[in-house]
Amino acid sequence: MQKNSKIFVLLLLVIAIIAVVAVKSKKTTEKSQIAKVEEKSVEQKSSLKKVGVSVEEPAANLKKETTETAKTTDEKLPAAKDKTSATLAKPVPANQKNVKPIDIKPLNTTAKPAKASPSQSGKNIRPVKLIELGAPACAPCKKMLPIMDELKRDYAGKLEIVLINVQEDEKAIDKYNVNTIPAQIFLDSKGHEIFRHEGKYTKAEILNAFKSHGVNLKSSK
Numbered sequence: 001m002q003k004n005s006k007i008f009v010l011l012l013l014v015i016a017i018i019a020v021v022a023v024k025s026k027k028t029t030e031k032s033q034i035a036k037v038e039e040k041s042v043e044q045k046s047s048l049k050k051v052g053v054s055v056e057e058p059a060a061n062l063k064k065e066t067t068e069t070a071k072t073t074d075e076k077l078p079a080a081k082d083k084t085s086a087t088l089a090k091p092v093p094a095n096q097k098n099v100k101p102i103d104i105k106p107l108n109t110t111a112k113p114a115k116a117s118p119s120q121s122g123k124n125i126r127p128v129k130l131i132e133l134g135a136p137a138c139a140p141c142k143k144m145l146p147i148m149d150e151l152k153r154d155y156a157g158k159l160e161i162v163l164i165n166v167q168e169d170e171k172a173i174d175k176y177n178v179n180t181i182p183a184q185i186f187l188d189s190k191g192h193e194i195f196r197h198e199g200k201y202t203k204a205e206i207l208n209a210f211k212s213h214g215v216n217l218k219s220s221k
Contacts, residue, residue: 128215129160129187130206133178135167140200141182147203154219186210 132148134141145163152161164172166181176185179198186195186209194213201209210217 126189127155127158127160128189128210128217129162129191131162131164131176131185131187132182133164133166133172133176133185134182135165137167138181143200144182147201147206150203151206154221155217156220158217158220186213188213188215 130148130151132144134144136142148161148163151159166173166178172178176183181198182200183198184196184201184206185193186197188194194215195209197205197209207217
């Protein structure tokens with residue numbers, strides 16, 4: 001038992017010695033690393049000082065150049081000031097001394113009504129049209145001829161009368177889809193059919209037919 005205890009004590013001493021040696025070696029390595037870092041910092045400082053010397057010299061040259069240019073500009077400025085003052089002090093011409101202020105009158109905003117163009121006043125508007133389909137052998141058609149002549153005379157330029165003889169123009173019956181004669185077809189100024197009538201028709205009835213469809217014919221007499 002005593003031998004075992006001695007061996008155990010020796011082992012503890014050996015472990016302690018190893019631990020102390022390890023701590024000391026760690027401290028030495030740390031010191032060496034710190035020394036290397038300090039050496040590097042010293043080298044960097046020395047290099048920075050060298051760079052500072054090379055930089056300060058151009059800065060001094062720049063200061064000299066700027067001071068010289070400032071002096072030259074200060075010397076030129078008075079001459080320029082004298083020139084500008086001379087140009088501003090030019091005498092005003094005699095013909096411009098007694099110039100009177102212009103009296104600006106307000107514009108007349110009330111516009112005059114525009115005159116109607118000939119097409120708007122009704123001079124160049126296309127006339128309405130009345131197509132009469134008949135034949136010489138038709139008794140009612142013969143009675144319609146003087147009425148058509150009177151309308152053509154009274155409403156010249158406003159009403160166009162077209163007389164079609166269906167005996168000469170047989171295609172007109174199919175074209176205008178007429179069953180009996182006389183037949184009257186009413187067209188507006190654009191050529192569109194607005195009304196139609198078959199049989200005898202008086203002058204008053206024709207005018208009323210136009211009026212009921214928005215065409216109020218006035219006599220040109």
